[in-house]
Amino acid sequence: MHHLLVFNIIDQIRTLGWPGFWSLLRNGIVSGSLLALIALGYTMVYGILQLLNFAHGDIYMVGAFIGYGVLQAFGGAEMASFPIVPLIIIMFAVAMVGSGVLGVAIERVAYKPLRNAPRIAPLISALGVLFFLESSVQLLTNSAHVLYEGVYLGGNYPSTFGPLLNSVFTVDGIPFTTVDTLVVLAAVALMVMLVWLVYRTRFGKAMRAVAFDREAAAMMGIDVDRVISMTFFIGSVLAGAAGVMYGLYIGDTSFTLGFQYGLLAFTAAVVGGIGSIPGAMLGGLLVGLFQNFATGYVGGQWSDIVVFGILIGFLIIRPNGILGSKAIQKV
Amino acid sequence: MLKKVGLVALLASLLSVVVATTAWGSAKAPANAGAVAAKSVKCGTKVTIGVAYPETGPAATLGTPQWDWANFAKKTWNKSHKLKLAFVRGDTQLAGNNPQAVQVAHAFASNGKILAVSGPAGSQEMEDTASVWKGANLGPVSGSETRVALTRALPGTPRETTPGYFFRTVPNDGQQGDNVATFIHKKLKKTNVRIIDDEEAYSQGLSLQVKNDLQKVGVTVTTDHISQQNPDYNSVIAAIPGNTQLVYIPWQVPAMAQQFFTQLRANGDHQIVMGSDGTDDPSTFKGAGSYVSGFPVQTNAPALKSFKKAHGGDPETFGLPTYTSVMVNATALQMACNAGHGKTTRAAVRKDVAKVKLSKAVSLLGFPVVFLKGNHGKFQGNGDMGGTAAFGIYKIQPNGSYSRVG
Numbered sequence: 116m117h118h119l120l121v122f123n124i125i126d127q128i129r130t131l132g133w134p135g136f137w138s139l140l141r142n143g144i145v146s147g148s149l150l151a152l153i154a155l156g157y158t159m160v161y162g163i164l165q166l167l168n169f170a171h172g173d174i175y176m177v178g179a180f181i182g183y184g185v186l187q188a189f190g191g192a193e194m195a196s197f198p199i200v201p202l203i204i205i206m207f208a209v210a211m212v213g214s215g216v217l218g219v220a221i222e223r224v225a226y227k228p229l230r231n232a233p234r235i236a237p238l239i240s241a242l243g244v245l246f247f248l249e250s251s252v253q254l255l256t257n258s259a260h261v262l263y264e265g266v267y268l269g270g271n272y273p274s275t276f277g278p279l280l281n282s283v284f285t286v287d288g289i290p291f292t293t294v295d296t297l298v299v300l301a302a303v304a305l306m307v308m309l310v311w312l313v314y315r316t317r318f319g320k321a322m323r324a325v326a327f328d329r330e331a332a333a334m335m336g337i338d339v340d341r342v343i344s345m346t347f348f349i350g351s352v353l354a355g356a357a358g359v360m361y362g363l364y365i366g367d368t369s370f371t372l373g374f375q376y377g378l379l380a381f382t383a384a385v386v387g388g389i390g391s392i393p394g395a396m397l398g399g400l401l402v403g404l405f406q407n408f409a410t411g412y413v414g415g416q417w418s419d420i421v422v423f424g425i426l427i428g429f430l431i432i433r434p435n436g437i438l439g440s441k442a443i444q445k446v
Numbered sequence: 447m448l449k450k451v452g453l454v455a456l457l458a459s460l461l462s463v464v465v466a467t468t469a470w471g472s473a474k475a476p477a478n479a480g481a482v483a484a485k486s487v488k489c490g491t492k493v494t495i496g497v498a499y500p501e502t503g504p505a506a507t508l509g510t511p512q513w514d515w516a517n518f519a520k521k522t523w524n525k526s527h528k529l530k531l532a533f534v535r536g537d538t539q540l541a542g543n544n545p546q547a548v549q550v551a552h553a554f555a556s557n558g559k560i561l562a563v564s565g566p567a568g569s570q571e572m573e574d575t576a577s578v579w580k581g582a583n584l585g586p587v588s589g590s591e592t593r594v595a596l597t598r599a600l601p602g603t604p605r606e607t608t609p610g611y612f613f614r615t616v617p618n619d620g621q622q623g624d625n626v627a628t629f630i631h632k633k634l635k636k637t638n639v640r641i642i643d644d645e646e647a648y649s650q651g652l653s654l655q656v657k658n659d660l661q662k663v664g665v666t667v668t669t670d671h672i673s674q675q676n677p678d679y680n681s682v683i684a685a686i687p688g689n690t691q692l693v694y695i696p697w698q699v700p701a702m703a704q705q706f707f708t709q710l711r712a713n714g715d716h717q718i719v720m721g722s723d724g725t726d727d728p729s730t731f732k733g734a735g736s737y738v739s740g741f742p743v744q745t746n747a748p749a750l751k752s753f754k755k756a757h758g759g760d761p762e763t764f765g766l767p768t769y770t771s772v773m774v775n776a777t778a779l780q781m782a783c784n785a786g787h788g789k790t791t792r793a794a795v796r797k798d799v800a801k802v803k804l805s806k807a808v809s810l811l812g813f814p815v816v817f818l819k820g821n822h823g824k825f826q827g828n829g830d831m832g833g834t835a836a837f838g839i840y841k842i843q844p845n846g847s848y849s850r851v852g
Contacts, residue, residue, distance in 0.1 A: 130687055138684035138713075146678055250502070258506040260701030262730075266712050273732060273846070280712055290714075367677035367705040371504045375675040410681035416645060416671035418681075 120413070127412050137289040139411040140404070145295050145364060147403020148302035152357035153380035154387065154395035155309060156218075156350030162326045162390040163346045166237050170221055170244035172377015173252075174351045178214040178358025179368045180252065182206045183261050186362075192264040192272060199269040199278065203363070207301075211355040218351025219344050227340070245374070253370040263366035266294065279363065298360045305353055306396055312349070313392060322346060326390075379406070382426045388439020397437060401425075482558045483583040486791050489783035491530055495775050496554040498536045498547070498565030498586070499768070504674060505540035508698055508724075509567060511765030512589060516564060518753050519772035529780055531772070534560055540568045547571035548578065555582030561782075561795045562587070562775035564768060569593035570647045576607045585796035587613040587774050589767030592723075593651050594620040598827035609828035613799055613817055615770040615809075617741060619648075620825025622723065622837045623655030626694070626739050629839045629852045630656075630720070631663050636691040640717070642670045642682060644697045652696040652722055677702060679709045692718040700727035700764075707733030723837065729760045732846035739837045741767065742812025742850070749810055770809045777802045811835070 131139075153175050160168045185206045189197045225244045229237045270277030279297070282290035313319040324332040325342045333339045361376075362368060379402055387398025402422055409421035429436060487493075497516050500509035513535070520531045534557060536550030547566055554560050555578055563579070563586040566572055572591050579586055591614055598620070599605040630636050641657055643649040657667045668690070672682055674697075683706075686693065693710070697703055703725035710719065711733075719736040726740030743763055744750060754761045778798035782790040785798075804815040818832040826832065839852030 127685065131685065135684055139681055142678075142680040142684065146680075253502065253506060258510045260507060260699055260730075262701055262704055262708075264708060266708060273734060274844070276712060292712075365678050365705070366708070367701050369507065369701075371675055372677075375673075407681040411685045414670055414685075415642070415673065415682050418676075419673065 123414075124412050131411065133287050134289050135411060137286045139407050141286075141289060141291055141295060142411075143404035143407035144400065145298050145403070146407060147383075147400035148299045149357050149361055149364070149399075150376070150380050150383045150403050151396045151399025152302050152305060152353045152360075153376060154383040154399045155306065155392065156354050157381055157384040158387070158389055158392060158395040159346050159350045161384070162392075163322065163343055164226070164237075165234070166226065167241065167381070168226075168350075169238075169241040169377065169381075170225075170248060171350065171354060172375075172380060173245055173248035173373035174214050174218055174221075175354040175358045175361075175376055175380075176252065176368070176370065176373030177217055177248065178210045178351075178355030179362050179372060180256070180261070180358075181210040181213045181355065182359035182362045183263055183368055185209045186263060186265075192267045192277075194272070195268060202268070203359075206359050206362075207356055210359045211352045214355025214358065215348040215352040218347040218354070222344055222347040227343075245377075249370050249373065256370060258370065260367055260369040263362040263368065265363035265366055268363075294364050298364050301356065301360060305356060306392075309349065309353070310392060318342075318345065379422065382422060384436075385426060386429050386436055388436030391436070391438045391440070394436055394438035401437075482556055483581065483792060485558055486786075486789050487558065487561060489529060489779075489786070489788050489790055491528065492532050493529060493561055493779045493783065494532045494534055494557075494559040495772065495779075496534050496536060496557070496560040496563045496565075496584075497768075497772075498538050498550050498554065498563060498571075499567050500540035501535065501537035503537075503539035505567070505698075508540070508590070508764060509537075511762035512565070512567060512768040513765070514757060514762055515589075515753070515765035515769040516772050518749075518756075519769040519776070522749060523773065523776045527776070527780065529783060531776055531779075532559075536565075538566050538568070538571055540566075540571065544571055544574045547575055551575035551578040551582075555579070555584065560584070561790065561792055562779055562799070564589065564771040564775055567591070568647060569596055569651070572596055572612060573606045576612065580608055580611045583792040583796060585611045585613060585799055587615060587771040587799060589615050589765070589769070589771040592616055592619045592622065592648060594618050594655075594825050597829045598821060598825055605827065607829070610796065610800060613771075613774065613829045615767040615774060615811070615815060615831065616723070617835050617837050618825055618830060619652045619655050621823075621835075622739055623652055623659060624825070625837050625839065625852070626720070626722070627656050627659030627663075629737075629739075630692060630694070631660060631665055633839075633852055634692065634718070636665065636718075638666045638668075638687070638689050638691050640668050640670065640686050640690045640693045642672055642693060642695050644674050644695075644702070645671050646674065646698065648698060648724065649696045649722075653694075656694060656696070672697075674699065674702070677705055679706050680713065683710055683713050683715060686715065686717065690717050692720060694720045694722075696722035696724065698724035698764075700725045700730035703731045703736075704733060707731070707736060724764065726763055726840070726848075727761070728763075728842075728846060728848050732842060734842055734844045734846070736842045737851070738840045738842065738848065740840060740848075741835075742838045744806065744810050744812055747807065747810055766810060770804065770811055770815060773804055773808060774799060774802050774815060777804065812838075 156171045225240045266276050268277045279294040281293045283296045321337045383398035383402040384395050387394030406418045410418040499512045524530045538547040567590045569591040595603045595606045641653045643653040703721045721738045723740045725731050726738045781798040782794040806814045809815045813834040821827045840848035841851045
């Protein structure tokens with residue numbers, strides 16, 4: 116059985132050749148960039164509150180739906196007459212703000228009242244919010260799958276794709292399209308801005324202070340509640356952006372989207388080292404690559420086994436993840 | 447961190463134990479089951495049908511059209527009959543969560559008002575609940591369970607339900623798979639086929655059927671899998687061998703088929719895409735040049751037009767056989783209540799289900815409904831529809847409309 120699997124993998128590597136490798140690498144980088152953006156939300160909230168905000172994946176899902184709503188308001192990909200660049204900017208802006216506001220609302224309603232409760236309480240509250248959001252969207256959308264069909268934007272639906280599928284550059288004949296490049300560059304830009312915010316601004320310093328010692332930060336005059344709310348806002352804004360990127364890159368959006376991607380992004384945050392911003396980015400990229408290479412070379416049924424196998428492996432061998440620091444036990 | 451992950455794992459384990467324990471407990475027949483099963487019920491002006499379908503969970507997207515069509519059938523029936531229908535609904539959740547289906551079966555079994563059942567939705571659910579239905583003297587009529595073994599013993603696999611205790615208003619996988627394989631091989635003359643299932647029982651059963659049929663006639667078949675939860679198919683597409691001529695996707699969500707088609711073309715691949723009845727939805731799966739197997743639908747029927755109008759232009763045809771299953775149950779209830787002079791039993795209703803005959807105009811399926819009493823052909827058995835019931839093959843035109851080609 117094992118020999119058979121190994122032979123199959125070798126056979127598949129040979130069959131797909133270099134073009135297949137580049138395709139899988141491209142797909143891994145693009146989906147890894149999306150996962151990294153979502154993972155940042157997990158890691159930021161964990162860094163500040165030591166809370167695993169399981170509802171974060173569903174904020175991403177809501178962001179994808181908001182982006183879809185904006186697209187439909189302009190006629191949908193089938194007949195959007197509005198210029199494509201401003202349309203995409205509006206989709207991003209509305210989804211990011213909407214998701215950010217949702218993130219803050221969740222923090223205020225479901226987590227803030229539990230700030231001094233035992234750690235298990237906000238964790239259960241997070242699971243509650245996850246199911247609340249998922250079921251609400253299910254009811255609102257009547258369980259429907261909606262399709263962005265973003266690749267047709269600016270094209271002629273259904274016969275001609277739009278400029279999002281134009282090739283920016285090719286490697287061994289494999290095109291890296293506008294949408295691939297847009298997703299990766301937008302993700303990198305947002306991550307760079309986040310790093311700048313956290314490590315180069317006064318607010319970032321306040322965030323780090325709250326993460327290090329909440330009580331001491333409060334005594335030093337930092338508005339801890341505001342910092343926490345802003346952290347939720349920023350994390351959710353990134354998730355909203357990832358939702359629109361997902362819509363443009365993939366498109367099939369349904370109420371279950373947040374659970375699967377949330378789980379993968381959480382895995383990415385743990386693999387990278389939860390609480391570490393560069394770790395979340397690295398983890399996202401690695402999970403995206405592992406998932407896509409496993410799908411391509413081993414088979415679609417193996418991708419989850421590989422990704423979650425890695426999670427278990429990391430928890431056993433390196434519980435703090437690749438870039439996570441060892442927590443110091445205060446005595 | 448580890449402690450928290452451990453805690454979550456512990457909670458999940460506890461939840462599983464609770465669910466499993468509940469299911470185990472419910473696997474035993476309730477104390478009043480025998481009495482309820484044999485009870486004579488006054489028909490009065492309203493009779494009750496249990497509708498079992500995935501109301502929540504990842505498969506809710508399939509359950510929604512079923513519920514919509516069931517309600518439409520109720521409304522249609524109640525408009526023109528003195529004996530009105532009422533529903534009790536049960537959320538089976540599908541997607542591998544069979545303890546939920548067992549719970550629903552027991553809830554229906556011990557509810558004395560329920561005289562007939564429409565559903566459940568998944569073949570695996572029927573397999574797991576068959577003994578409960580039998581003990582309760584109920585013969586569910588499913589609008590979406592297509593596994594052959596539910597109605598017909600296969601080599602090495604016994605029949606999974608007792609004849610007379612299960613009926614369906616969809617042709618089965620054997621009929622569909624055979625038709626699809628013959629079409630691919632003989633009409634399209636393809637010799638290299640990729641089959642991608644979605645890891646669900648329906649999809650895997652159909653995949654296997656088509657794969658076996660194609661390999662028997664010398665067609666080269668390669669396979670892969672996708673998860674219903676992950677709609678990024680780029681790497682699955684990258685793994686398709688270059689000499690593949692046709693990709694068969696027996697999936698259950700039309701939007702997934704359209705998404706796959708778009709991504710395939712966006713990746714510059716030009717293989718023909720062929721979907722199954724689960725993807726048969728002209729308002730969603732519009733990939734020009736693709737094929738879909740599906741049961742014929744009376745597209746010109748005023749009922750279908752009226753349903754479509756009431757649902758934002760979406761015909762939701764996946765749920766249509768559930769309409770037919772409610773009509774079958776309603777007709778059987780009427781027959782049993784008439785014969786019993788205003789009183790009936792579940793056994794009487796169940797026996798009358800086997801005798802129901804619906805015209806093409808009433809079934810909306812594109813063929814009349816009549817149930818087989820015994821085996822027929824290679825795949826059909828007692829509880830399957832006989833006569834001209836079969837799947838058709840449709841080609842998707844550039845304007846998105848479906849035209850029958852096989």
